[in-house]
Amino acid sequence: MDRPILDRAALRDAFERDGYLKVESLFSADEMAGITATLDEFLRHGVGKMPPEQVYYEDPDDPQSIKQLQKLFDYDEVFRDLMFDGPPRALAELALGEPVCPVNMQYFNKPPGIGQATPPHQDGYFFHLMPPRAVTGWLALEPVDAENGCIHYVRGSHLVDGFRNHAPTGVLGFSQGITDFGSGVDIAGTVAEPGEAGTFLLHHAKTIHWAGANTSPTRSRRAVGFIYYGESAEEDTDTKAAYQAALDARLRDEGRIR
Numbered sequence: 001m002d003r004p005i006l007d008r009a010a011l012r013d014a015f016e017r018d019g020y021l022k023v024e025s026l027f028s029a030d031e032m033a034g035i036t037a038t039l040d041e042f043l044r045h046g047v048g049k050m051p052p053e054q055v056y057y058e059d060p061d062d063p064q065s066i067k068q069l070q071k072l073f074d075y076d077e078v079f080r081d082l083m084f085d086g087p088p089r090a091l092a093e094l095a096l097g098e099p100v101c102p103v104n105m106q107y108f109n110k111p112p113g114i115g116q117a118t119p120p121h122q123d124g125y126f127f128h129l130m131p132p133r134a135v136t137g138w139l140a141l142e143p144v145d146a147e148n149g150c151i152h153y154v155r156g157s158h159l160v161d162g163f164r165n166h167a168p169t170g171v172l173g174f175s176q177g178i179t180d181f182g183s184g185v186d187i188a189g190t191v192a193e194p195g196e197a198g199t200f201l202l203h204h205a206k207t208i209h210w211a212g213a214n215t216s217p218t219r220s221r222r223a224v225g226f227i228y229y230g231e232s233a234e235e236d237t238d239t240k241a242a243y244q245a246a247l248d249a250r251l252r253d254e255g256r257i258r
Contacts, residue, residue, distance in 0.1 A: 008094055015095040019158035019207035022193060026087050026139070026200035036141050038078045039107065039224070046075055052252075056173050058114050065114070068173040069107040072224070079105055083226060088137040091202050092228040095135055100228035103134075108173075110149045110221040115214030117149070119169045119177030120186075122157075123227075124205030126176065128240040132163075133230030134205040141222040145194040146212060148221040151201060154189045154208040163206065178208065 004025055015021045027035065043066065047055060054070040057063070073080040083089070083105045092100045109115065124132040144150045166176040186208070193201060203209060214221050229235070 011091070012094055012097075015202070015204070018153070018155045020153050020155075020193075020201060020203035020209075021091070021095060022195070022202075023091070023200040024195065025198045026091075027198050029198070032141070032198045035078070035082070035139075035224070038076065039141070039222075042072070042076055042079075043107075049075060058111055058116070058172075065111055066107070067109055067111070067115075070104060072105040072107060073102070082224075088139070088200070088202070088226040089228060091200070092135045092137065092226070095202055095204075096133055096228075096230045098133070099231040100135070101231065102226075103229050104225070104227040106225035106227070108138075108221075108223045108225055110211075110214035112148075112214060112220055113217050115149060115221060116171055117213040118151075118174050118209075118211040119171055120154075120181040120208055120210040121166060121174060121177050122163050122206050122208055123203075125163045125166050127205055127229070128236040129205070129229060129233040130236070131233060132205045133233040135202050135228050135230075136205070137226035137228070138201045138203075139224045139226070140195055140197055140199040141224065142197045142220065143195070144199070144221055144223070146192065148214045148216045148219045149211045150192055150194040150221075151209055151211050152190050152192050153203060154186055155191055156189060157208040158204040158206040160206070164208065181208070181210075 004023070006023065011021045011023070047066065047069070050069065055066065056068040058065040058067045073083040083102050089100060089102065123136050124134060127134055138151065164178045165180060167179045168175060169177040171177070
């Protein structure tokens with residue numbers, strides 16, 4: 001199926017300037033229907049194959065309240081093809097200017113009325129990379145706006161050296177958030193990015209971003225995420241493994257994962 005013609009230079013310029021890029025319709029309506037159907041089937045029959053630490057619920061007592069799934073490409077060929085050979089990887093390589101390694105494919109949901117806000121954070125704080133050359137892609141599976149929790153970016157925040165100070169948030173799936181967010185620079189630089197189903201966003205690992213709660217009584221806010229590391233980035237595997245093990249243990253103790 002024909003792909004939309006993308007202005008690669010403009011997308012690269014936007015990424016380097018703003019720390020993110022946006023494509024309104026990366027996939028056709030038929031392709032989006034296929035992705036959504038595959039995901040719906042997996043939610044019905046595939047989640048039971050996943051270890052508990054890869055499945056997060058808004059309400060651990062409600063199996064219908066899935067908030068986040070990890071490593072989807074390990075469980076379905078459609079997801080694997082999308083992650084390894086699909087347009088998200090091509091855009092990740094365009095943005096970083098180098099080959100990339102697929103790391104994680106995630107499902108995100110903010111269920112109606114109970115989907116929590118995503119605290120301001122920088123993904124690279126969790127990645128433990130040097131240099132922090134990585135990107136996260138985000139594909140909307142349905143319309144997203146201020147009511148159901150669209151993503152907000154702080155434009156240009158990836159250009160600042162280092163990472164902002166983070167601390168535990170208590171928000172499942174986003175365990176760390178920026179402690180001093182809200183300065184004049186943060187507010188002035190923030191831009192909301194609503195969109196229709198099929199809207200694709202890609203941001204740098206250092207770009208500050210956040211999303212509001214889902215205040216809609218009827219609409220969910222479902223999306224698929226893609227994490228790619230640049231070939232030049234080296235991961236501190238020991239530090240990352242220790243961080244993940246401590247997080248999983250805490251979530252089990254708190255009854256946050258089933």
